[in-house]
Amino acid sequence: MSDLIESELDTIIGYGKKEKNKTLTREHAFVVLSLQYLCYQKANIDDVWDEIMDTNFTDSKSDGGIDFVYFDEDESEVVVGQNKYSDKITSGQARAEIRKALETLVNFQKTSTSRYAATLRQQLQDALDRLADESDGNIHLMFISLSNLTQSSVVSNLDDRSVSSIDVVNADDLENIILKTQSDQELVPAYTLDLDKAKNFLAYANEKEEGVIVNVQSDSLVRLYNVHGTKGLFNLNIRRYIRSKNVDDGIKKTLSKRRDEFWFLNNGLTIACRDYEVDGNRLKLTDFSIVNGAQTTTLIATHNDQDTPAFSVPTKVVMPALSSGKIDLMNFFNDIAEATNSQKPIQPRDLKANSPEMIRLQELLKKNRIFLEIKRGIKVPKKYNYHIKNDHLAQLLFSFVNQHPGTARSSKRSLFSVDKNYKAIYRVGYDRDKSKADFLVDLIQLNELFDQIAPIFRQRKVDITPEELIIFLNGKPVLFALFGVIYRLVNGDVEISDLLDEKSSFEDKFVYGAFIRHYKNDDIAERLTDLITELLGLLADAYLTELDRGNVTSVSNFFKTDKKYVNTIVNAFAKKYRISSKMDELVEQYGVLFKRE
Known part of the structure; x- marks a missing residue:
């Protein structure tokens, strides 16, 4: 057993018992x-405990071989995990467990779910319902154990x-991710x-x-990986530990059968450094990290056939021209890392940039x-108070x-690709109308305030039910x-x-104007917190009613369409507040946050 992993398990068990009055087995x-390291990539369990327990953890009797469910918003992907706390799992046993989880996923697609535990039904269905039409079926299955298993076996x-x-994922993989997440060594020194x-x-x-662009020899790259693979080599390129099967297979095929063509078939690496020197057939690097090409480097270093002749790996090395301090150097590295890792398929928002x-x-x-970030990969200057991406705005x-939250949540791409939507959002003349400009600024300030108080909901520092927490996590x-x-x-x-x-x-009736800036009291965060809490209660009641009637399958399904929002949610809101006393209370308590002058 890995000492590092065992120590981390002791920390988790101790935290649960001391801070949360919850006893966990080592398996749990x-x-x-x-979840903490592979999905959230957080070194501190306190940062993610509540969310893991409330929205991810499914390990129980009748869990269908799925111990956790996680929704990756960046990749629009459902991640399901099967864990085995053992170093004696065989390849055949692992396949049997994976088949069990695959069968569960097939049954959920058929809506044949009655045999499964309520927690799994709720959390897996909710995650599946979050997938937009264009990412339907985007499900990633992880099998994690302490055994020395390989992907191919x-x-x-x-x-x-x-x-x-x-x-x-085996013990070595997991240990490497833990070390990378915890590491305070940002760079390889030399x-x-x-x-x-x-x-x-x-x-x-x-x-x-x-x-400089050079051809690094593969055997030299393997030695570098062996020494510094978990000590700064990829620290500027850390992501959730998830392989891209198509890319992996392509690189592996090249390594196995076409090594002499690797230079032509692979994009190579980008290394950012404080300084470099080309000395004959040697490349001397100082304070550096591989900012693009972690996947390529790892596959080269861990490929089974290391006895064949070395081959060339195309490598770009960049450095600042002038000597700089650590902060400026890291800013330079971040710029390079963002630029070289942003070469993704063109999205509709890119076409409007x-x-x-x-x-x-x-x-x-x-x-x-x-x-306002209108182009991906642009570093935010420090002089601004707020930063927001144009797709989030x-x-x-x-x-x-x-009043189209279903489309906003489930089909973000359509806000840019559908001309009618885009015109309604951005071609309204904000720059020509002061009232519209003031409103836009205040909406962004409201969003900033919302994000500032969001952690108290995620960590359940306010009195909300588990259903209300799920609604908050899904319902912005x-x-x-x-x-x-x-x-x-x-x-x-x-x-x-x-x-x-x-x-x-x-x-269709909307009048633009400044609003939240008019409220000057220092209890603004408390007022917004109370309002959100009240609305979560209303949404939870409406959701549970629809769930009991069989009209929805999950919170995500409840929030998926604009029609459901208007016909059910707005209707429930109106029926509650049409009572004059309720409406007066709403206006008195929270109207000051939204009042124009």
């Missing part, structure tokens, strides 16, 4: 450990059509790599940076010390103003849509009766 602690002969990928031959390089420089309205909006917000606007667009309803009501733009009138089209 191993599930928590896997386990996944062969498995029918994996119900998932997008399968990952086998190392010398072998090149293919002397004087075979291409150099380039400008006033700020300089660099250079549009006139987007550029004008960015300039408008800059004047209010808000940085689009979600807020489409929820608050246009719906909450902002209800904020938009309250904004309309307190300013007299609509009446409560309009919300119950199917012909009123209340969502």
